[in-house]
Structure formats: structure tokens, C-alpha cells
Amino acid sequence: MKGGPAAGGTPGTAAIETHGLGKRYGSQAAVDKLDLRVPAGAVFGFLGPNGSGKTTTIRMLLGLANATSGTASVLGQAMPRALDAVLPRVGALVEGPAFYPYLTGRANLHRLDAACPYAPTATRRVRVEEALDRVGLGAAAGKKVKAYSLGMKQRLGLANALLRPRELMVLDEPTNGLDPQGTREVRKLIASLAHDGTTVFVSSHLLAEVEQICTHAAVMRAGRLVAQGTLEELRSAGQAKVTILTPDAGAARTVLARLGLVPGTVEPVNDGAGPAAVTAVLPAAAVPAEDIVEALVGFGVRVRGFSVDKGSLEDRFVELTGEGFDVAR
Amino acid sequence: MLAVLAAVPVLIAVAVRLTNGTRAGHGPVFLDRITGNGLFVVLTSLVLCTPLFLPLTVGVVSGDTIAGEAGQGTLRYLLAAPAGRARLLLVKFAGTAAFTLAAVAAVVLAGTAIGLLLFPVGPVPLLSGDLVDAWTAEGRILLVGAYVVLSLLGLGAIGLFISTLTDVPVGAMAATVVLAIASQVLDALPQLDWLHPWLFSHWWLGFADLLRQPVEWSSFGSNALLQVGYLAVFGALAYGRFTTKDVLS
Numbered sequence: 001m002k003g004g005p006a007a008g009g010t011p012g013t014a015a016i017e018t019h020g021l022g023k024r025y026g027s028q029a030a031v032d033k034l035d036l037r038v039p040a041g042a043v044f045g046f047l048g049p050n051g052s053g054k055t056t057t058i059r060m061l062l063g064l065a066n067a068t069s070g071t072a073s074v075l076g077q078a079m080p081r082a083l084d085a086v087l088p089r090v091g092a093l094v095e096g097p098a099f100y101p102y103l104t105g106r107a108n109l110h111r112l113d114a115a116c117p118y119a120p121t122a123t124r125r126v127r128v129e130e131a132l133d134r135v136g137l138g139a140a141a142g143k144k145v146k147a148y149s150l151g152m153k154q155r156l157g158l159a160n161a162l163l164r165p166r167e168l169m170v171l172d173e174p175t176n177g178l179d180p181q182g183t184r185e186v187r188k189l190i191a192s193l194a195h196d197g198t199t200v201f202v203s204s205h206l207l208a209e210v211e212q213i214c215t216h217a218a219v220m221r222a223g224r225l226v227a228q229g230t231l232e233e234l235r236s237a238g239q240a241k242v243t244i245l246t247p248d249a250g251a252a253r254t255v256l257a258r259l260g261l262v263p264g265t266v267e268p269v270n271d272g273a274g275p276a277a278v279t280a281v282l283p284a285a286a287v288p289a290e291d292i293v294e295a296l297v298g299f300g301v302r303v304r305g306f307s308v309d310k311g312s313l314e315d316r317f318v319e320l321t322g323e324g325f326d327v328a329r
Numbered sequence: 330m331l332a333v334l335a336a337v338p339v340l341i342a343v344a345v346r347l348t349n350g351t352r353a354g355h356g357p358v359f360l361d362r363i364t365g366n367g368l369f370v371v372l373t374s375l376v377l378c379t380p381l382f383l384p385l386t387v388g389v390v391s392g393d394t395i396a397g398e399a400g401q402g403t404l405r406y407l408l409a410a411p412a413g414r415a416r417l418l419l420v421k422f423a424g425t426a427a428f429t430l431a432a433v434a435a436v437v438l439a440g441t442a443i444g445l446l447l448f449p450v451g452p453v454p455l456l457s458g459d460l461v462d463a464w465t466a467e468g469r470i471l472l473v474g475a476y477v478v479l480s481l482l483g484l485g486a487i488g489l490f491i492s493t494l495t496d497v498p499v500g501a502m503a504a505t506v507v508l509a510i511a512s513q514v515l516d517a518l519p520q521l522d523w524l525h526p527w528l529f530s531h532w533w534l535g536f537a538d539l540l541r542q543p544v545e546w547s548s549f550g551s552n553a554l555l556q557v558g559y560l561a562v563f564g565a566l567a568y569g570r571f572t573t574k575d576v577l578s
Contacts, residue, residue: 066573112406116412117416160406
């Protein structure tokens, strides 16, 4: 699926498009001048640390919160003005699942489906059962939600989003609280949705997950969009890295320094029994990688391994959003 | 809550039955009439429930309408469904009104049943002194029930509005009940008599006028007008607030 052609919509149309979208609470901007573009048919990863404005953006896109500036359009129509026309075509999981604890999973879905005046009543029972089966909750649908685990509630939330065929799915942390099987199933589910032409907008901070399922991604930091594009574009914008495995770590560092690179710390491999790993960032303008090996060998460094790694999405993410663990604001 | 409300007439009837014969003259109006006629159980119960029990339950239900959904997080899913904000508000108020009807019906039905069971039933003396037969009296009782339901609609609208202000249902419930009590306290202060006709609780016990021959409709009319006024004002406030609110819960 990755890098595959956009299945639904005409190429070039956007499922979500915002211009200068902003949300202020008092003097603080939760989201600032957001220009987001989610192409139709994409699986779009919406990344950012906690508190970077992801959920606020999703709330504005779904018409739950009003933007204080800028415009947003979803499925080609202005939000929140065309809310009634747009939302029936959008499945949403916003900031964790929430249900009536004293009702069964099935009864909850019936109630939520009945909340929408545009949902056909005649097919409701069938649609609810299909959605429950699709998330693997068929057996537990008769239990009260208060007896559900977090993972089961999450599945029920996904079932709610799947009650009708949707053109866009907005999933806020869809794998939160799921076991590894559940996570795999969600990945499969997203892949099958994308295959059917649904645009999927996934917010997450699990980068590995985004790398596995997404075709496009955007990165938020402190309410601002710091990068967006295809996954390939994002990765290649990061810096490559060379790693040398050698018993002569000191000499290798000297060579790297002579070549104008900044060698990183030496990391022992296999508790220091084997060769050590020396790494250095390889800027695009630096010497070609093969010249480094030549220089190393010429200097008498015993090279046991040499690799050039394009930055992972995680490196790029940390590069864009900063290293610290503290919540930005 | 309905069971508790239904228990009120039962308790009254049983208590009066057990202490049969005392006509001390204390207690609410009609209380000493019960032994003579079972239909007075309903009227006594309504007099007892209207100032506190019924407003309490209506306050709880109306205060929970929006704030309860918000507190539970289900509000965002209802709105994303999309339920439509005005539609949701309308349904919630209809629910509150339906509950008010059910609450008053619980008191009236339980009161009638227990009254028939424990006491003799016969022609009922009205406040104007006329005697009417039991069927006419039951008709009057239903009229009183309708009056009480109408009386509480204003409070329901206030509760609905307060419920749109917060995500904490208990706070909205408490605020609504406190307002109901405060309104009655203000109504009892003679220094504020200019304010009294504007208080939503002013006509709450005015249903006695329905027990005259011929029926005195003026308090019914004034009450209806007042309640419709409260409904319009607080309904509009709730609409204005809820349709522009950021749902962040």
C-alpha cells in the first residue's frame, strides 16, 4: 500500500485542507497558522508530541471547536458551515473512546447511529453487527461497556467510526491501549480502508506505526506545522548517518575528523568484546561515503562494518520537535 | 427517582392509616381529610412534593442533560455523528419534559392506588364548599397534575441552560436545585413582593384554585404564561450558548 496510487478521489483533490487555521485560548495559541493538506486517498500520519495541538486541530476539523482564525475545508466543503453535509461521510475517533457504561456495546452503537438523522434506520441492525464483527467484538457485543477493557472500548470506538461507508476516517490515537494483536488488526483495518478508497487521517505519536501504515505525514510542534509531505520526502529531508564497526575506534574518529565530519560518541557493541561502533552525521555536501572507507583503510583502521543510514522518521521527528521529554507548554 | 416519588404517597397513606383517628390540625392541608376520603392522598402528596421532591428530581434530570454527556465524553461522539446541536438540545428538553410528566404521574397514580386501597372513596368536598362525585374529583386531580407538570417546565429550561455551561453534571444539578429553593425563599419574603410575580416558583402551589367550583382558571393562566416565558428565555440562552460552545470534553 505504501507509495501506492491514491485509490479514491481524483488525484490532486484534498480530503482536508486548511489555510491559516488557528485556535487561541486567551493569549495562548493552541494551533497557529496551520496550512494542512491531506490528499484524497492518502493514509496521512499526523504527528507531534503531547500538547502540540493535534487534538485541537481534529476538533476544529470536526466542528466541535470553533477556529479563531483561518479556514478549514473537509471533503471539499467549508467547515463548520457544511457540518451536516460533511460529518455523515466522516468516521471519527476523537481523543479516546467514550460510551454509556451501563449499556451494552451493541446498544451504544445503536444509540450513536440513531443520533444521526441521516443514518438509514432499516439497515441499522445489520450495519451495527458488521461493524462489531469488523473490529472483532462480535462475541463481546452483548456485554455492558463498563465491563470492557480499554482495548475493547477502543475497538468499539473504531466500530462506531465504521458504522457507515465513509470517505474520510479521522482516527485520534487509534491503537492506544490495544494489545499487539489489536494493533496489527488496526493496521490491517486501515490498509483495507485505504484500499477501498477511504482517506485515513491518523494522529499518533507512535512513529514506528506511522512508518508502517502511512503514505503521507505532517509534524506539529507547539501548535505549528513544521513539516508535511509524503513519507519519502520527510525521511530524505533528514540527515544521513555513517556507522563504522571497528576495533580501532580512536583512529577511526581521527580519520572522520580529518574528513571534516563530526564523529559521535563511541558505542561498544557486545559489551565491548567485539568491535566498537563509531557514528557520524553525513551532510549531503560532505565527502562521498566510499571515500570515507578508502581513507579509513588507508590509515590502517580495521573496518569490520560500514553503513550509511538514511535518517529514520524518528530521527527526523526528534530533529523537528526537539529532544526534551518535557511537554512543550 | 420515580420509585422514590411514588413512595411518598404510599408513606403518607400508610402513616395516616396507622395513626387513624387523630385530627390534630397540624401538617399540610388535606392531611386530616385523608381518612375520610382516599382521593385526598394524591392532593396531600402533591402539596408535599411540589416545593422540594419534584424540583429536586427535575433539577437532577435537566442538569444532567448536556453536562452529563460532556462529562462522560459522549457529547463529542453525538455531535460528530452528527446529531446537530439544536436537535440535541431539543431532544434533551423533550426528555426532561417527559421525565417531569412521568414524575408527576408516578405521584398521582401511586397516590390514587394507595388511597383507594386504604381509605373509603366518596364524594369530595371542594375548597369552595361544593360536593362533587369521585369521578369529577379524579378529573380535577389530573388537572392538578397537569398544572404541576407545567409549573416545572420553567425549571427544566433553567436546568438545561445551566447544563450547557459546564462539563460537571453534579454542579449543574446542584445549581438548578439551589435556584429552585432560592426562588421559593425569595417568594416567601414580603419585602420583595414586586419580584414575586416574576419568580418561576411563584405559582407552584396555585393549583388549589383548580379545586373550586367553578374552576378558577386565572392562576393556571398566569402560571402557564410565566412558565412559557421562562421556557423561551432560558431555551434561547441554552441555544445561544450550546450552538457556539467549544466542545472540549
